[in-house]
Amino acid sequence: MAPTRSMMMDSPSDLNEFVMIQGNGVKGLYEMGLKTLPKQYIQPLEERMSMMTNKVVPQESIPIIDMSNNNNNCDVEDAICDAAEKWGFFQVINHGVPTQVLENVKDATYRFYELAAEEKVKYTKENSPTKHVRYGSSFSPQAEKALEWKDYLSLFYVSEDEAIATWPYACRNEALEYMKKSEALIKRLLNILMKRLNVKEIDETKEAVLMGSKRINLNYYPVCPNHDLTVAIGRHSDVSTLTILLQDQTGGLFVRTEDRRGWIHVPPIPGALVINIGDALQIMSNGRYKSIEHRVTANGSKTRVSVPIFVNPRPSDVIGPFLEVLASDGEKAKYKNVLYSDYVKHFFRKAHDGKMTIEYAKIT
Ligand SMILES: O=C(O)CCC(=O)C(=O)O
């Protein structure tokens, strides 16, 4: 029997069957014409953006950095390192990734989600032929206090051949092209950030630990009924070294203020990319660069897509503060050495919980 709207509202197992097992995602819920939010998505009061405790600070903004060659390189470098130290988040323009490549990957995101559920379901945890390709909804359903209004396709990059053989046809060329064309930007950013840490050269070992593996996610946030009662992504910081995020013109990404009392909106800028420091780089820089909490609100009138590239250490790498950072002025290590795959496992074991993940690596 086809599920009805009222079944969906009342029964967690029917909802799970429809969203996850059949692969309809929250996109399917939206397309059913639900007028009220199923209770599984209702977030506790303190997590809702409409609460006073989650004050939006409209006068604040993260830095917007023009990376074009016309600018004094030293100014650009300083702006990037300052932003990484103070905000952990910034936007870049004139970054060298062609606008067409960005437009194409957004179109490809829509193309994937417009596939029939029977097609998308081939990539769920239960069905996917490879653990490197995963289609899902919400974050970590078993662990969450409440579900999130989000569908995702997560693609772990191993090699071009493997990507061509296993990534969904609807989006694989565009996702690969976006990864390839952002490589120079990633290297430039990491070189700049390393210089301030006294790391003079990114040799093979450093390159592996900084950017030895990559994951690209195609996020889809459909229009949401009673959007104030839920979130699209709960508070978290990324476990990456760096994240390169492409967002569309909808808006909804918020970053924690420095005093942790409020949230700053990251305004969409056509052609820009949002860059944020992840936990791995906070650890490697011994806390010099900040991995900041962020979240995404659900939208009551517009569908939103975003495409982050998570630049990560390899799962088998051990990460800890770089010796160059500690040597510079006899600084004490704030973090211990941890196996990166253990760190990531720790992140996925629990619900989105702001900045708690990094406690795992802290020396107390
Ligand atoms: O959609 C966004 O703007 C942010 C996504 C995000 O934070 C993530 O995927 O980790």
Ligand SMILES: [Fe+2]
């Ligand atoms: Fe994130």
